[in-house]
Amino acid sequence: MAFVPLTADERQAMLEQIGVGSVADLFADIPASVRFPQLDVPPPLTEIQTVAKMSALAAKNQPVGQLACFVGAGYYNHYSPSVVSHLMGRSEFYTSYTPYQPEVSQGTLQYSFEFQSLVCDLFEMDVANSSVYDGASGAAEAVLMALRISRRDRVVLDGSVHPEHRAVVAAYLDGRGIEVVTTNVGIKDGKLNRQSVVEQIDGETACVVIQQPDFFGTIRDLAAIVAKAREVGALVVYVVGDPVSLGLLKTPGGWDADIAIGEGQGLGLPLQYGGPGVGIMTCKTAHLRQLPGRIVGQTTDHDGRRGFVLTLQAREQHIRREKATSNICTSQTLLALGATIYLAAMGPAGLKQAAGLSHKQTRAVADQIRRVDGYRVVNDGPFFDEITVTCPADGDTMRHELAKRGIIGGYALGREYPGLENALVLCATEMTTSEEIDRLVSGLREIGGAR
């Protein structure tokens, strides 16, 4: 396919204007020994052929809908109203770029301001940026922020923070001489068994990172952790497990978090095999100047009309270079738009329903699994839309067996949590049907009975 509109005559006229004999002459600065190499790329396909090829690849996958989805673990199969994809699909949004020129970018700037506002309302936090790459890099940026604010060099990570978030924090901190302490989580007497986070927080601690609902699905009373952090001057970095949970649950602001982050994919964005989603990042006003990434502010033009601009850019890499708060340059603007449309369309009533129905269906899953021999729900407190279940076989075998029955059977904990090889984290949402729950439970019964 040709997306170059120049005709042969036009190319010739342009070369004459430039004063060179051929297009090849334009590349004379490239050393001759390596110029115009052989390219091991197949010849072009037509659009018809390309669509056929890609359709064939797509057909080798089984998306949710074909399969009953009982996995969450950071990415959630929540319903997205039709308006979300239709409005995100407007090319005036998706074929624009960073709003460097505010006069011709008020659409992008206004929805970014609205995204920040909605996130602040949802999280009950003071300020938000207009997104970072994902929840995990948000966690890493939050920890870096806490290190700058506290000028301390010790970080306490709760072991039930998403393993991928913890891994990204570790990669970002590597080589900086920071002590990272991660608490253990195991299973004892049929319940999750946690090493105390509170005891790990001391006067050297820059921040404690906690997640709610946590990776095992449990909702915990965080008061003691926050109180200890306050007592010793450590910051509380709060990871929101599933943003839809905030339709019901007490918020990061309600728990008095200093910095709160989360993966926003659950807010109406497609699963897309894990990306792109959108990283949400918020903090208290006192920490605003340490908040990395893009921030949109409201102002006025010379006639007093309201308008929006990128602001507080003096913290950023294009001005501060090696002294910047972060190297982050782009944001997830289009996905932030999707989340903004979702929250606008759902409103408080719709979001409460999404949260309530997700919780209700998960409760149904838990109730039924409790009646199946060989399985046990091991959460150490109330849960929202995920539960941790021990099984008669290891998690990978369970998932493989359930896949044969048309079911995505949860997240296997074994890789990240030695000792929990037989445990799965299962998730249900408002998309989960009773028929699917029946299918899951009979699948579990069959697999259990076969052992």
Next chain:
Amino acid sequence: MSRDRSEPLLSELSRPGRVGHLLAAPDACADATLDLPSELLRDDLKLPELGELDVVRHFTHLSSLNFSIDNAFYPLGSCTMKYNPKVNEDVARMAGFAGLHPYQPEETVQGALQVMLELQQLLCAISGFETVTLQPAAGAQAELCGMLLIRAYHRARGDTKRTKVLIPDSAHGTNPATAAMCGYTTVSIPTDAHGNVDLKRIKEEADDTTVGLMLTNPNTLGLFEQEILDVTKAIHDAGGLVYGDGANLNAILGAVKPADLGFDVLHINTHKTFSTPHGGGGPGCGPVVARGFLEPYLPKPVVARRASGDRAGELFLDWDRPESIGKLKSFWGHFGVMVRALTYITLQGDQGIRDIGEAAVLNANYLRKKLDDLYDVPFDRICMHEFVASGRRQKQQGVRTLDIAKRLIDFNIHPPTVYFPLIVEEAIMVEPTEAESKDTLDRFVQVMRQIAEEVETSPELIHDAPHDQPVGRLDETTAARRPVLRWS
């Protein structure tokens, strides 16, 4: 004053009790909170209350307040704002791609893993490198990935005294920021009289404390580094590695493989070169290609094929990577962007790939030549896909580059990148891309010439620009001094 085209905020459109979307009958989940202790519940949920049509009209109107590739020429230097084929969008939205959960069992996502594998192979073929990761979310995160790979390499050799990174003064700001994030110090290398990085200074600075060099080629002046082979050799001789910032890869597609120039690691802005729409500023996707000896350090997991066992031949995600730098983002990267990139490369094929670079460079040189009598071009030699002009002649007449940029808006042209790179006074950086026709370029030339004339005859017209936009020039100083970052 122009017609008021402002759009109220969602909060201003809200009417208490209005409902936009219901998932079930209103009482269907009324009991959902019963088994959750009240101290774990929120008190109130304050979100705007709108009808579905309110939402549709609001965002449709906002979309009309934007410039975009689909409605305007967008010659934003260093951003490669080219046309993104619509079929990319159709393919990315296929349920077989859009509806996959990242933690599905591997046997249910063989097509997705094959997309990743094929894209990896093509990116290696185009760039000349042996290995690749698709995980980084964007160019800047890819820089971090690349520098962490380089550190892992030095560390594995026990070579721990290397702490300084050489970076040209024309580099993107992300380069020094990335080096600093890795805990390294940076040394700025000046640009020589021809617009190349100063080879002599590199030779002076490169020693056994040098981690490496971060270099963009073509550089941010739009010029190919004429002494590139000597530059990369100087770094290698000192034991350092060369990081390539691939932001400007579009220019040299098919003309040279960056690996052949002596780079050890390079990131590719997939969203630029391989045509994912820029989405108002994201998402991106920043694969990192590298030499084979850096393969053990790549982020995990990597896509691999099972060699044995009862599932031999199946693709899987290999987490068993003991020397890996770890993870940079959740899951496997921006898969939706990878699908678009593979679709685009499939459409282009070998011949199309080469034609992209050639046409991008032809277009840029044509514009440079047509404008160089009226606007200063500080490094006036054959450029690659973009060129940097200077508005210093116009500044002497009281019109700044920013004014020229704003005046272009009156002609329905998105302003070029301005005031970057920092080393060119009153910089105007123009990147037309290969996707634009000669007619569009000729119109841009005509408008730029008209503006140059207006600088002399009617400067007030330029100072007041833009004239018919939803808002005029905005007060950015107050926005930063007294930040209003959310509705009240």
